[in-house]
Amino acid sequence: MAGLFRQGFGAMLGSLWLLALLALLALCACSPVQVLNALTPDSSYSKTAGIAYGDDSRQKLDVYVPRTALPDAPVVVFFYGGSWNSGSRSDYAFVGEALASKGIVAVVADYRLYPQVRYPLFLQDGARAVAWVRTHIVEFSGNPQNLYLMGHSSGAYNAAMLALDGEWLAAVGLAPTDLRGWIGLAGPYDFLPIKNPAVRPVFFWPDSPPQSQPINHVSRGAPPALLIAAREDDLVNPARNTGGLADKLRAAGVPAQDLYYARPNHITLVASLSRPLRRLAPVLDQVVGFVRHTPTQ
Structure with missing residues (x-):
């Protein structure tokens, strides 16, 4: 994941403030995400880390509660990207802080990765994480009836599949209708045949099943x-x-808004949630507006 962030930052040139940040990254032995997290204040939230939602060491999540949380705050469960073969919830403290700073209870969940698992087992993990949130988030001032999923890249795929294909939430006693909405950042929703060599074994290429594609699960009740x-x-x-x-x-007939920004690339789109990079694009403002004013069918 750190390598992807370096590629993303390296492609973003053209303004003094970003050049200064790039210079800091070049001088620092840390990964770019560690720098972003180091520049992210922790005064806006309280964090409970490493909560198990299953028995595997990868089945854990962190909860970020706004310092001034109101009762029944909205909840966003975030799944990170990394081509289903890399990533850690600890890399995304800046996402938890961004959402908590706006009064949203944020949950950042790990899930099992390739080669430990292939499709669809990481979707089972996502569903179990959502089930844990529905049961326990009231203990963290969150409203389980005001629940959203969100993800970036392969994490957006996970969110999409949970929201669109009812099989995964049904296995834990829930349904897509238990979600108020979902947010996808740079998600792959229709990617067969698979071109990325790192992703091919995750989906059993060349026999990748069509049902693995979120676009094939759209229905009116989504x-x-x-x-x-x-x-x-x-x-x-x-x-x-x-x-x-x-x-x-x-x-x-499903309310859906699609937005496109010129300044970020695939990686820096999610990084624009962080305080140092919010001038790249108003992604956080759009997410907060969607959560506060979710359209209805």
Whole structure:
């Protein structure tokens, strides 16, 4: 994940404040995400880390509660990206802080990765994490009836599958209708045939099942969606994935908004949630607006 962040930051040039940050990253022995987290204040939240939602060491989550949390605060469960083969919840403290600073209870969940598991077992993990949140988040001032999923890249895929394919939540006694909505950042929703060699074994290429694609699970009863992408994303085609899914959702009568930003790339889109990089794009403002004013069907 650190390598992907370096590529993303390296592609973002052209302003003094970003150049200064890049210089800091170049001088620091830490990874870019460690720098972002080091520049992220912890005064806006209280954190409970390493809560188990299953027996595996990867089945854990962190909860970020706003310091001034109101009763029945909205809840966002965030799944990070990393091509289903890398990532850690500890890398995304800046996401937890961003949401908590706006009065949202944030949950950042780990899930099992390849080669330990392949599709669809990481979706089972996501569903179990959501079930834990529905049962326990009231203990953290969150409202389980005001629950959203959110993800970046492969994490956006996970969120999409949980929101669109009822099989995964049904296995834990829930349904997509238990979600108020979901948010996808640069998500792959329609990516067969698979071009990325690192992703191919995750989905049993060349026999990747069509049912693994979120776009094939759109139905009229799906929860509302906010889909955001980098206009010049060279890793996940934004027109095919974000645009294609948004169009299909709207055609089915599901409220769906798709937004595209010119300055971020695939990686820095999620990094724009952090305080140092929010000038890249108003992603946080759009997420908060969606949570506060979710459209209805």
